[in-house]
Amino acid sequence: MDLSTQKYFYRVLTLSSFFVFFCASVQASERLERLVSLKPNLTEIIFALGLGDQVVGVTQYCDDPPAAQKIDKIADYVHVDVEKVLFKQPTLVLGAKENSQQKQINFLRDRGVKVELYSFQTLAEILSSIQNVGSLLGHSDEARILGERIPVAIAQAKKVIRRPWKVLMVVGLNPLVVVGGKANFLHDVVKGVGLVNVAEGAGMRYPYMGIEDVMAARPDVILVLAMGSEKGKGIPFFAKYASLDAVKNGRVYEMDMNDFRPSPSLTRGIQAIGDLLGGSPP
């Protein structure tokens, strides 16, 4: 290769490198989204995928991670301010099939906004929804790793919980609303870690239960996932019913509802169940 040919070769190589770099950066900038999340668990998933900086609108209840609280609020839990969403000019709106007002979703779609809805009722749906959100946003591998943490946490908790305790999981005290066995990810978690849900037979996701039914079901453990004004009232509530085995043996526990969202934070809740019930004598 003579000198001029060599020079020519290097020039072409340099120019090609610049061209490739330019194309890559254009492609990267094209991938930047303007995301709106209509549910706190979706906000968590998006942030966990490392895409928090692309979120332009969240709900009032999006507090995890704390950085989400600084983003403009465009919805509460079920009501979406469609006007604010349109002002954000989102490239993608992510919501849940459950607890969404179809009227508002249809309205946004009619206005040309891309809205994707995911299901989070069962554990399997949570895992596939995390994967689908990740795939849609071009972060398939991160989503897979994120999703895998939940079954791993379940397996670890199952390992330490050595007895199939009969468990009642309570989500509301007045009226008494419990976790049923039909299409409910919390039931899937209870079952997955080797526990028995005493309300499994109820044909509803969150059935109402009378205190007499609780006494008849004789749960060994009562887990109270209290929300709002009922926080801190779970243990005193059941203390009135001293004949319950769970009360007699001091196995009424109050847990943080935020650790039981259908999101990556579910691993915290599963771990907390393992910590509470693990290591007990068989």
Add this chain to the structure above:
Amino acid sequence: MMDLTYKRWITLNVWGIAMSMVATGVFLFCGEPFISPSVLWDPEARLEREILLMVRLPRALLGLVVGAGLSTSGAAFQALLRNSLADPYILGVSSGAALGGVLAYSLQLPYEWAPVAAFLAGLGTLFLIFFLSNRGGFLPVHSLLLTGVVFNSFSFAVILLLNALAPMGEAHQIFFLLLGSLEAQSLSSVVWVAVPVIVGVVALVLLSPAMNLVSLGEETAQQLGLNVARMRKIIFFAASLIVGACVASAGLIGFVGLFVPHMARLRFGPDHRVLLPVAAWGGGAFLVLCDWLSKELLTQAGMGSQLPVGVITALIGGPYFFYLMRRSA
């Protein structure tokens, strides 16, 4: 009763149109964020124009239509039943319509069917109440009232039952239908509501001279040559048609049908020829302004939410109504 000239009637309606336009203007341009009217001809302001014409305008127009409908039907029911406590919801058509919507949600029918189901159920209720109250071709007031009140209680019991049995993900749809809302409407859906409401309102306005005669007492009205039984049926059908359409599109929005006609009566007197048009324009403007407040109050506080418009109508209407009652006493 003051003599009504064409000039006075037209002047009142022009004022009514002006009031409605001011309320619509406030709703369109004074929301957060503020949108200048110049976006209508500014080629750069595509987004603002779309929000103005496709989001705010249908909502304001629906407010005008529903407010006018509820207020006029309230005034008509008050005349029909000769009871100043009567409101558009008293004869059960609204709860029947709400039951239809709730049933559609509970059966998880496609979402678009809910307003249709509500309207059809409202019409069905109308005929059911007519059939149950009818006494040999007459519609006695006490019979209409009793049937309506009992049907209301029955419908709400069934709604509560369906709500308790509905999947948790659907229960909030029922809740929001009962709260009432004017948002997320397209212009075409507003037209569908406007047609039965306008037909009903025009029919009631045309009947307003007859309503004046009835207010003198049934016997007097009969002696003056009015077919009271026939007029009652027409008022009942026209007002019920309006209420069915309003509830099907906007859910249950309370207080407008009670508050606005009373306000109009206190200010303009009991002549229904004046009262009905004033109630129609006033009801529309009142509901649009209440909806503007419901939209803006929490937004200004930095929260991504809105208040139910029915809360605002009651919060404003209640105290002001008491104030006027005290002052006029």
